[in-house]
Amino acid sequence: MSNQTQERRIIGLDAHPYLFSAVALSGANPLVAKTEWVLDRVSLDNLEKTLRKRLRPQDIVVLEASGNSFSVAERLAVLGVTVHVLDSQTVSRVGSQYCVTDRTDAVKLARVFLSGLAKIVWTPDARCKERRELFFAHRNAVRDAVRLRNRFWAWCNEQGVRRTKGFRMSNPRAIDTVREWKEWTELQILIIEGMLGAFQEAEGRRVRLRARIAEEVMADPMILQLVRLLGVRHLIAFALMAFIDPIERFENPKKLVAYIGLNPRVNISGTRGGTGRLSHHGRSDLRALMIQAAQSVLRYGTGPTHQWAIALKMRKGATVAVAALARKIVVSVWYLLSGRFTLLKEVPQQLKIKIHKIASEIGAKRIRALGFKSMPAFEKQKLEELLVPV
Secondary structure, eight states: OOHHHHHOEEEEEEEOSSEEEEEEEESSSTTTOEEEEEEEEEEGGGHHHHHHTTOOTTOEEEEEOOTTHHHHHHHHHTTTOEEEEEOHHHHHTSSOSSOOOHHHHHHHHHHHHHHTOOOEEOOOOHHHHHHHHHHHHHHHHHHHHHHHHHHHHHHHHHTTOOOOTTOOTTSTTHHHHHHTTSOOOHHHHHHHHHHHHHHHHHHHHHHHHHHHHHHHHHHOHHHHHHTTSTTOOHHHHHHHHHHHOSGGGOSSHHHHHHHHTOSEEEEEETTEEEEEEEOOOSOHHHHHHHHHHHHHHHHHOOSHHHHHHHHHHHHHOHHHHHHHHHHHHHHHHHHHHTTOSOOOSSOOHHHHHHHHHHHHHHOHHHHHHTTOSOHHHHHHHHHHHHTSOO
């Protein structure tokens, strides 16, 4: 055994929003590993100051994937050590239930990594991190707007009123229309103004974030190429790039399918068993988007892929057809991002419509601010970029 192997230590770190605990284990495997030092419930503000004196360049720090794990990993990387974020599902299967503390969790993290059973989570770079933050901000705005809309109409239903035709809650003068529905009390008007104001704020935030996503898609030629795929528009294309990039970390399409959780379960023992339902591991947010894309293709699509999906639906049902179609789209994503997709020779009409809709999300005013004379000129340039290999 070399000196470098002997000196290598695994630092298990259990991080919380305000505190962290850390344990240093030295040894070649979890059976012979010995504890060198322990830090228990130290302020997270003192993370670098506390660990700088204790860490060696050859040390490996491991922590479980959680809300602040990536930001903690960035802070530790500055200290010159290797940092790995471990898959939380793998780590959670190991450990005793009778004694669970921050210190025991830190020891568990180090021993799980030494065992070789831990799955290391890829740490996103700054660009991917920003894109993910934008994706989640938009998703939260959508949820807020839907929840507030439903709350308003549930309250109106309690009052025995129905909305008039053409009424839109997002209209700045919506309160004037609501006043005409019924003779409201002063307190009821106060409640209505609060609900409408909260919805309009959430809806405005959703519109702004959606427009920014459309702008990001148009600005990146690689994301723009994803719009070529059936069922994929700017929201799905942006989400795919935010969570997949770089594609090199997936060595084949099956790895990408498994990452999203669209692969079937496999349970074979002896002469019995086989494949079953979707595994539902991986990124549930991406999986839901790909299912939506497949449903869109099944309803409105045309061409050979749509015909194949319809035939599968007739044989095995809509659920199986949608899941299979979603897998097929993900496989196409892998080949496209890997540069192995067929180049476009001309832009089909369906793709022109997509580009026009994405440009409309950005808006003519913002497009002119970006340096384009008009929206048609902007669309023309983006259509030309689709014909150029990335």
